[in-house]
Amino acid sequence: MNRLFISAIASIATIATAAMAETTDSGAPCDVAELSVYFPHQETELTDAAERAFLAEAEEIGTCRIAQISATVISADGKDTYEADALSAARATTVLSALMSAELASPDHMIPVNVISLGDASDEAAVPLARRVDVQIVPVAALSS
Numbered sequence: 001m002n003r004l005f006i007s008a009i010a011s012i013a014t015i016a017t018a019a020m021a022e023t024t025d026s027g028a029p030c031d032v033a034e035l036s037v038y039f040p041h042q043e044t045e046l047t048d049a050a051e052r053a054f055l056a057e058a059e060e061i062g063t064c065r066i067a068q069i070s071a072t073v074i075s076a077d078g079k080d081t082y083e084a085d086a087l088s089a090a091r092a093t094t095v096l097s098a099l100m101s102a103e104l105a106s107p108d109h110m111i112p113v114n115v116i117s118l119g120d121a122s123d124e125a126a127v128p129l130a131r132r133v134d135v136q137i138v139p140v141a142a143l144s145s
Contacts, residue, residue: 030064030139033057037095037135038128041077044090046098057137058102064139069105071095072114076130087131088115095133104137 035057037050046054073092078084092113099105 028060030061030141032139032142033061033137035135035137037091037098037133039091039131039133041131042087044087044094046094051098054098054102054104058104061104061137061139064141066104066137067140067143068138069099069111070114070136071111072116072134074116074130074132074134076127085115091131091133095135099135 035053037046037053039045040047071092073088073095075084075088075091078087092115096105096111096113099111100107105111
């Protein structure tokens with residue numbers, strides 16, 4: 001019984017050490033990545049700059065095992081709350097699809113999405129900060145440090 005217990009402890013220590021030693025392709029440690037994706041007024045498709053950002057992030061943390069992903073969608077460019085909700089849903093879908101295309105997420109990832117739909121915020125509707133999706137990607141190694 002003691003041998004089984006010691007063996008299990010040794011296995012757990014090995015797994016924990018491997019997760020903590022996990023690094024990116026460039027040799028950097030696997031840290032939490034945060035990415036903000038901005039959308040043009042009333043648009044739901046990624047810009048070329050956003051697509052490049054996803055590819056760069058995928059390249060940076062490509063070898064890290066991902067533990068969790070979360071997203072916050074902010075839409076203040078709808079004519080009303082209903083339209084802002086629709087924009088938020090479409091933008092979230094676009095970003096989550098891009099995460100999967102960049103192989104940062106897989107269909108089995110549970111990705112919580114927080115939606116902040118502000119409706120028509122008048123002056124804010126022209127501000128890119130009010131039309132974005134913030135994504136946080138947490139590698140397994142970042143959880144153990």
